[in-house]
Amino acid sequence: MAKLRIGRKTTVEYAVEGVNLTRARGNMSQEELSRYVPLLGKQQNVSRIESQRLPHAIDKPTLRELMAEFEIEFYDM
Numbered sequence: 566m567a568k569l570r571i572g573r574k575t576t577v578e579y580a581v582e583g584v585n586l587t588r589a590r591g592n593m594s595q596e597e598l599s600r601y602v603p604l605l606g607k608q609q610n611v612s613r614i615e616s617q618r619l620p621h622a623i624d625k626p627t628l629r630e631l632m633a634e635f636e637i638e639f640y641d642m
């Protein structure tokens with residue numbers, strides 16, 4: 566299962582097939598974070614993730630849905 570790690574100064578780390586994508590985004594809200602999660606599974610390039618935005622029409626995942634798809638760790642930095 567892929568890992569999604571959420572820290573106090575929210576660092577999003579998505580590990581897939583041995584590739585780690587890490588992007589520190591300051592204090593990101595859960596809503597802001599959820600916009601990027603679906604992209605992390607498809608993109609291997611962090612700069613493309615930064616520049617790409619999901620359309621507003623796409624449903625944003627809830628924390629419960631994220632927990633079903635990812636192994637989520639909350640930690641203090």
